[in-house]
Amino acid sequence: MPIRVALVNDDEIVLRGLDAMLRNHGERVQVVEIAASKPVATAVDIALYDTFAVGQGNSHGVAKLIANPYVSKVVVYTSNFQPWLARETMATGVRGYLSKSLSAAQLVEALQMVHAGQKVLSPAPGRRGQVGGDWPGREEGLTPREAEVLSLITMGLSNLEIADRTSLSVNSIKSYIRSCYRKIDVDSRSKAVLWGMAHGLRPDRVRIQGSPAQAQAEASGRPRP
Missing domain, CATH: 1.10.10.10 (Winged helix-like DNA-binding domain superfamily/Winged helix DNA-binding domain)
Known part of the structure; x- marks a missing residue:
């Protein structure tokens, strides 16, 4: 069974970009909810919290996810790899602190490790920039x-x-x-x-059930990998 994942941020563009990044891995990771400025309201194995413009992994938003009864585990997806921040974030109960420099396949592998019960701190990105996803502007x-x-x-x-x-x-x-x-x-x-x-740089308030990217791929007749 694929891991049930909710994508969390305040910006719908960011979340749709992350959803599109994961669309070719539906056999391993199933996006069941996209929550932009909304609490996760579907039972999920992992809530993937994108830090774009909403605070870092030690923020109030992450604490609310950890306390959410619908969320089994919380993983932070970030470009900020200051050692003290990574340590502080993991100490709050976050199960994964993952770099935006990871490829889609590497991100999925890390999510599977978290789902299996491991704590995962991905390597700092160094000079490598964000690989996938999208952002306003x-x-x-x-x-x-x-x-x-x-x-x-x-x-x-x-x-x-x-x-x-x-x-x-x-x-x-x-x-x-x-x-x-x-x-x-x-x-x-x-x-x-x-x-x-x-240009869409204001917080959105939307909750989307399922994966728009996967639904579009299926509607176009493209076979799932």
């Missing part, structure tokens, strides 16, 4: 981190609040903001907010 050339920072700006957070949310330094946040502004051709925070609102 990708088509404009924004990196996942730039898009995350811009999303938090759109939510009205200050540089200090963004640094706290992402566990990065304020200077790093300022650097990401400058590169964002160049790529989206704006010269002020207010213009950046308007751009973000127009």
